[in-house]
Amino acid sequence: STQSTWDLCGDRFTVVDLRLFMTLIRFDECYAIYFKTNKKLIREYPNLLGHTRELYQMPAIRPVVFMDHIKNHYFASHQLLNAHAIVPCGPGTAVLDAPHGRDHLPARAP
Numbered sequence: 001s002t003q004s005t006w007d008l009c010g011d012r013f014t015v016v017d018l019r020l021f022m023t024l025i026r027f028d029e030c031y032a033i034y035f036k037t038n039k040k041l042i043r044e045y046p047n048l049l050g051h052t053r054e055l056y057q058m059p060a061i062r063p064v065v066f067m068d069h070i071k072n073h074y075f076a077s078h079q080l081l082n083a084h085a086i087v088p089c090g091p092g093t094a095v096l097d098a099p100h101g102r103d104h105l106p107a108r109a110p
Contacts, residue, residue, distance in 0.1 A: 017055065024052040025065060029090050030074040034081065043095055053100035056093065067092050 007017045023031075024042055032038040043049050055061055076085040 013055075021052065021055045021061070024048060025056065025067075025096075026070055026074075028095075029067060029071055029092070033088055033090075034074050046101075049095075050100045050102050053096050053098060054102050056096040057100060065093060 007013050008020060009016050027037070028041045028043055032041055042052060056065060071087050071090070075082050075087040079085075
């Protein structure tokens with residue numbers, strides 16, 4: 001079934017959406033590689049990818065996502081898990097700039 005609301009808790013953006021976004025934004029770039037949770041990536045789930053893109057493209061969120069900083073923290077700060085501090089290149093945030101495809105959903109509540 002398709003999602004009929006914008007956000008997790010209805011038609012308003014809440015802290016729950018922001019908390020999920022913080023996980024989703026890191027998943028493909030860090031978790032899938034570092035923690036070996038790579039059976040499927042977020043970009044292989046159209047609804048999760050659309051949700052992530054839509055939140056990333058919000059004017060208040062995009063400027064505060066520093067993917068280089070996120071990746072350097074995960075891959076360079078845990079010597080036991082990554083002794084040589086190798087940081088993979090990955091696609092970065094480029095995949096998040098595409099249209100989110102959620103324009104068909106009802107308008108968000110003010």
